[in-house]
Amino acid sequence: MGGLDLLDIDRLLTDEERDVRAVVAKLVGDEVRPQVAQWYEDGRFPARELAREFGKLGLLGMHLTGYGCAGASAVAYGLACLELEAADSGVRSLVSVQGSLAMYAIWRYGSEEQKRQWLPRMATGEAIGCFGLTEPDHGSDPGSMATRAVPEPGGDWRLTGSKLWITNAPVADVAVVWARVPDGGIAGFLVPAGAPGMAVREIRYKLSLRASSTGEVVLDEVRVPAAARLPEANGLKAPLSCLTEARYGIVWGALGAARDCLAATVDYARTRTQFGRPIGAFQLTQAKLADAALELAKGQLLALHLGRAADAGRLTPVMVSAGKLNNVREAIAIARQCRTILGANGISGEYPVMRHANNLESVLTYEGTSEIHQLVVGQHLTGESAFA
């Protein structure tokens, strides 16, 4: 019996990259895996405690430099996302939103003062951030957002609007809020938790990403000082660049969920006996497993290619769209196919498969739906924008 690394992709990694992967795998093995099914069942998870554990390692904002961030490579960050999501997409989401959305926005577009105030505490997990772009009526089309920022005579800003499906919002110490300013452009603001006029409601009854905290942020004339505005963020390109960062992590992360499904399923197929033999000895089962392992390996090569391109400064948004489109689509197909091999056991929380499959439904939609990424690739090919 061989491993799941069909193409010996491990050999393409450096010792350092393997060490990073091993330490994340160990951490999630100790701190996440034993409890994640229960968190999922309960619809609650210890975001703050996990953030501190992850912070000790250097996981939060690990691909950023300075301000207490680890300064790791894009490939190392990708491998970390993969191992996190092998435990649960919700746990990877906590890290993605913290590092790639909230911290990246401050790191890339913030003032020196904003960076010093927030990044070191966010890197250790002492402070948690969230990223408010999506609105109840504006998902794939954030450019039409309704949230407004109005300047006050003294230089303050007054923010009014509503942000929905905001990961980490119920536990966040700071929200990066995107709003339209009077000149019609989009600007970013750092709004601390508890700012007068800001209300956060946790979204319940989710059937996906249940080990993740998701909320609605309502801003009713919230006043923030001029210094709360991200000075370098001008226009929609700023939040979209943050999404490209987070999508890159998803390109890897989704494969973690797929790998975990496949590992559980191969194990199941070897031990589950029907008609007097292990179900893994049947041709139909082997065909499903072979296709899954092949797509997993192809996805890993794609992710690694994008990672190497990122580390060489050659990664483009279209490449990331292609990666997210393929890897999440294939990951969810693997999870669903694995579910069929587990039969009735496939729907049980005793196995990770349906939890991953349900989580991937969110991953398929957030950070740009598959359809939007098809349109990004389509625009790249034809020069015609089908969505804007």
Added chain:
Amino acid sequence: MKTVVLVKQVPDSGAERRLRDADHTIERESADNLINEMDDYAIEEALRLQEAHGGEVTILTMGPTQAAESIRKALSMGPDQAVHVLDDALAGSCAVATSAVLAAALRTLSPDLVLSGAESTDGRVQAMPHMVAERLGIAALTGARKLTVGGDGTLTVERQTDEGYEVVTAATPAVVSVWDTINEPRYPSFKGIMAAKKKPVSVLSLADLGIDPGEVGTAGATSAVVSHQERPARSAGQKIIDQGDGGVKLVEFLASEKFV
């Protein structure tokens, strides 16, 4: 305080291990090699002492080329530097010869404290800390579950025993071996992982240490393995079908095997 931690690379005790037919030594090339588990606790203890009292932490490993991988992993937890005793003549060294090599390397480092795991998961002899201390003529405080350093540099150890624990003290320099009850080793941080490959690792040969190759390795071993055999496959157990007398039969079996 200057601390040296003895770190041994061992084959993964969770995986299948094989002995070579030629010289009955363990097949290391094909095995998954790891840092001896108990040594992780010794490294952690050294780092905690360094955080509290300052000083430097050095890793000392004797082992083949691939032991460099374990040295890098040890350094990723935070120690400052490492010494790798590497020499082809060392292959097959017995515990007595190994202790002579480690002691010679330690003399070049003159540490205040030598920390090690209480045992290795391959040899399980628990003799190395004692032997090294004996050769250096310093105290051995072995099997520690707690270690404290007093203001005057006196070491106090709670020494774990089957019945409870003993409190023993010694002046530095001394050797302290630790059990896994002493602390919870940290995960290497990403910064630690990235810094590890830049940390100095000095490689010492037997010539550097002034040791005659004839005194170590298979040639100089004080004991030799003359043969080995694989453990026979487990045979099927005895099945007792309960026909109303299952309990009696079970007790009869246990009594016949002197379990009850």
